[in-house]
Amino acid sequence: GIQVEQSPPDLILQEGANSTLRCNFSDSVNNLQWFHQNPWGQLINLFYIPSGTKQNGRLSATTVATERYSLLYISSSQTTDSGVYFCAVSYTGTASKLTFGTGTRLQVTL
Amino acid sequence: EAQVTQNPRYLITVTGKKLTVTCSQNMNHEYMSWYRQDPGLGLRQIYYSMNVEVTDKGDVPEGYKVSRKEKRNFPLILESPSPNQTSLYFCASSKTGARQPQHFGDGTRLSIL
Numbered sequence: 001g002i003q004v005e006q007s008p009p010d011l012i013l014q015e016g017a018n019s020t021l022r023c024n025f026s027d028s029v030n031n032l033q034w035f036h037q038n039p040w041g042q043l044i045n046l047f048y049i050p051s052g053t054k055q056n057g058r059l060s061a062t063t064v065a066t067e068r069y070s071l072l073y074i075s076s077s078q079t080t081d082s083g084v085y086f087c088a089v090s091y092t093g094t095a096s097k098l099t100f101g102t103g104t105r106l107q108v109t110l
Numbered sequence: 111e112a113q114v115t116q117n118p119r120y121l122i123t124v125t126g127k128k129l130t131v132t133c134s135q136n137m138n139h140e141y142m143s144w145y146r147q148d149p150g151l152g153l154r155q156i157y158y159s160m161n162v163e164v165t166d167k168g169d170v171p172e173g174y175k176v177s178r179k180e181k182r183n184f185p186l187i188l189e190s191p192s193p194n195q196t197s198l199y200f201c202a203s204s205k206t207g208a209r210q211p212q213h214f215g216d217g218t219r220l221s222i223l
Contacts, residue, residue, distance in 0.1 A: 001169075042214075048211040088212075090209050095160075096141075097168065098143070098155065102150060
């Protein structure tokens with residue numbers, strides 16, 4: 001099956017710093033989504049980005065489907081950005097299955 | 111407010127005692143799915159449903175059952191729970207399938223003793 005790898009697995013930042021999270025996938029995909037799991041366990045959909053670049057405030061994401069990766073940028077990080085970031089893909093040829101990466105755990109300190 | 115509602119949020123129970131986790135969405139979505147989240151493994155799909163009366167296995171279906179009698183509801187049933195089913199469970203829905211933006215419930219933390 002499709003493999004989804006995220007890096008780094010853990011990241012500690014000081015407030016105000018920028019960071020880049022990476023998601024690599026092993027097969028052609030027709031969908032990529034980024035999620036943030038907050039410290040209370042809730043999963044929030046950040047981006048639906050099968051290709052191209054999108055921005056939402058301090059966060060932006062870029063997916064290069066032909067090279068099988070996506071990047072999530074966090075600028076001027078805040079303590080509320082702490083949590084786990086997941087990417088998830090569905091591969092070309094299926095509409096039913098979403099495969100998640102194992103996540104990047106981000107801690108933003110004062 | 112558009113939402114996916116799971117109940118209960120927390121449950122501690124014992125091995126072998128049948129339990130049901132309910133999931134309901136108010137967005138008229140056709141696609142619904144269940145995931146379990148375990149440390150170091152991310153989220154893994156248990157079952158999914160493309161529409162009413164249409165369900166299929168995900169990656170880790172063993173020990174679970176589902177039904178989809180109505181569009182809005184997709185309960186997860188553990189007929190004989192075991193300790194290895196202790197996990198954080200999420201229900202999700204989308205308009206038509208996995209390619210669409212997914213909306214998640216707040217999660218159900220199950221502990222099977």
